[in-house]
Amino acid sequence: MAGNIPPDLKYTQEHEWARQQGSVVVVGVTDHAQSSLGDVVYVELPKVGATLTAGKQFGVIESTKAVSDLFAPLTGKVVKVNEALPDNPSAINTDPYGAGWILELEPSDSSQLAGLLDAAAYGNLVKNS
């Protein structure tokens, strides 16, 4: 099941989404990812100011049964993290593209965004996975 794949977002092979919002990029995990994981009970966030590298692990998300790594969609600096998540990790299940956002990144090169999957390509990835 592909789940909800908003057309205006970019996606990674590892099931994160990225939304450009002015000079920053908001990052979360997809509806497909949250559905596959099941009930999310824990999220390990990076610190504000940390530098993430595209494709590298930056945090951990745990559901009742599984532990999964989170991978950075872009290289850049963390400017904000969703501080509500540690107390309410289920927001990732109920609203993965809204209240379940994970962090905001200031990309070192915003043209990197173009290199991510668009909604159609991500839809195909999910369909074939």
Added chain:
Amino acid sequence: MTRRTPLNDAHRALGARMVDFAGWDMPVQYSSVIAEHEAVRNAVGLFDVSHMGEIEFRGPGALETANRLITNDLSKCADGQALYAGLLNEQGGFVDDVVAYRFSPEHILIVVNASNKDKDFAWMLARAEGVKPVDRSDDYAQIAVQGPKAAALVQRLTPVDLTKIGTYRFAQGPVAGIDCIVSRTGYTGEDGFELYCAPGDAEALWKALLQEGQADGVKPCGLGARDSLRTEMKFALYGNDIDDTHTALEAGLGWICKLDKAGGFIGRDALAKQKAEGLERKLVGFEVTGSGIPRHGYPLLKDGQRVGEVTSGTQGPSVKKPIGMGYVPVELSTEGSTFDVEIRGRAVPAVVVKTPFWKK
């Protein structure tokens, strides 16, 4: 080949997520592990446990034969009573944990874990002095109905007076018109029943329970909720918390081992010796006080040195805390003792707490 219970189609029709469990294609969850867990704590949940094995001893001497194989004492039971017990190896380690049902002194049924059924049966066959066991696993399906509303739900479907069936007692009678063993047992920490029926009747029974239970908020529940429920009770899971290398005393299950029962049991002498000499390690329940969830296999550390490992761990949906179990040196086993759980390279503090973790 993966085996299927008689409820396999019913699980798929309900949209269950299926996984391979001990060679069986079983539902891990239908909607959400947490929602299913909470249904059992607050209302009622149904579990397909048809994959469990049933081994029967029947005929003169059945009681004596079975009683010599298990740690608990069926000779002290009434007919219609069930007992949680262990099958131990000669060293006092677990072959399995089981529930033994006494229908009469000439009819005993021992329910074993799915993953151990063939091993248990061979083990019993080799050691049964007297009545030979018969593997009846293919003759039974089993549905667990668990939760505070379980009794009311089952009662509406059966003429059997459930108020007469106390905890760990059972009776036989129709449920939804289907012949069942109605047993007031379960592994969730809640009141409830385990209903044994013929495999061909299982789907009708399942559907009748789901239909009748709608008003109670019944939910079909998968292995995920079963695991979090039993972990909150510190109920042992074979292969995680108990196995052939840990003795019943180390597991805190001395209470199911009747060292002084007539005829003894296999593993009795090893336990008596260990009891006399004292334990070196014990299974404890702990809460993680730092940030992170303990998982099976994570190291337990004291002053940076590995002293054990997590045998079961989860974020307890009812206790709302990260909880776990593990074997630690006996000096670290008392309530309030502290150690660390190594969670992905980080040493996260934990404290030994009184169990069960969950109390109403």
